[in-house]
Amino acid sequence: MIKKIESKDNKFIISLAKLVDKKERNLRKEYLIEGLHLVDEAYKEQVLECVIGTNEVELNKYDVDKIIVTEEVIKKLTTTINSQNIIGLVKMKDYSFSKQKKIVILDDIQDPGNLGTIIRTAAALGYNAVVTSNNSVDYYNDKTIRSSQGSIFKIDLIKLDLIPFIKKLKELDYKVYGTSLKNGVNLKTIISSEKIALIFGNEAHGVRDEILNLTTKNIYIEMQNRVESLNVAVTSAIILYELNK
Numbered sequence: 001m002i003k004k005i006e007s008k009d010n011k012f013i014i015s016l017a018k019l020v021d022k023k024e025r026n027l028r029k030e031y032l033i034e035g036l037h038l039v040d041e042a043y044k045e046q047v048l049e050c051v052i053g054t055n056e057v058e059l060n061k062y063d064v065d066k067i068i069v070t071e072e073v074i075k076k077l078t079t080t081i082n083s084q085n086i087i088g089l090v091k092m093k094d095y096s097f098s099k100q101k102k103i104v105i106l107d108d109i110q111d112p113g114n115l116g117t118i119i120r121t122a123a124a125l126g127y128n129a130v131v132t133s134n135n136s137v138d139y140y141n142d143k144t145i146r147s148s149q150g151s152i153f154k155i156d157l158i159k160l161d162l163i164p165f166i167k168k169l170k171e172l173d174y175k176v177y178g179t180s181l182k183n184g185v186n187l188k189t190i191i192s193s194e195k196i197a198l199i200f201g202n203e204a205h206g207v208r209d210e211i212l213n214l215t216t217k218n219i220y221i222e223m224q225n226r227v228e229s230l231n232v233a234v235t236s237a238i239i240l241y242e243l244n245k
Contacts, residue, residue, distance in 0.1 A: 006070050031140040035082075038088065039087075052067045052089070054086075102128050103130075115141075132157075175196050179199060190217070
């Protein structure tokens with residue numbers, strides 16, 4: 001059955017609107033997604049708990065709890081101009097490090113668009129997990145989710161203290177590569193391995209020195225025309241692709 005809510009002051013709608021706050025999301029282990037594509041992807045991955053929208057025919061495609069609402073209610077819940085009048089409520093999965101063999105590590109990434117793009121690239125190229133430092137931008141920021149284009153539902157997402165984690169990876173015989181010109185070697189000289197972790201850093205400062213000092217090697221992309229650096233999402237795409245061959 002479809003439940004109907006017409007007031008933006010309804011208690012359930014007010015509780016959903018609070019999920020814009022990171023602390024509320026983490027407390028409840030839930031977050032909102034907007035638009036048909038993301039709702040479809042969440043449903044395919046079996047993480048969609050509830051769908052809210054203005055079109056009853058559209059809602060009936062999903063075998064989950066359904067709530068039909070007015071456009072006024074939708075506007076209270078959306079952060080984008082074009083939400084397509086459909087919103088999904090998604091339950092966060094609990095991830096922990098276990099059997100992942102191909103890992104992307106992000107040290108203090110701050111831009112949600114970069115994070116979402118890296119998640120999408122990592123998932124597309126067969127990496128098993130993205131691990132971020134505790135000071136990185138939230139996985140469930142609305143811009144991160146949109147930039148991931150649904151890949152956020154398809155790959156393990158872990159947030160933790162990176163230094164002990166990297167030490168553990170090396171004990172488990174992972175090849176751990178940082179990204180830096182400092183004491184770095186050309187990407188083309190690196191041979192991929194079955195157990196690999198690649199570290200990318202903050203947009204302004206790169207990977208912290210204390211992390212670079214723990215790596216197996218640090219690598220860089222050879223560039224031409226006096227170009228000194230690339231956006232971290234672009235850098236990660238090139239390196240992930242090269243070491244996935």
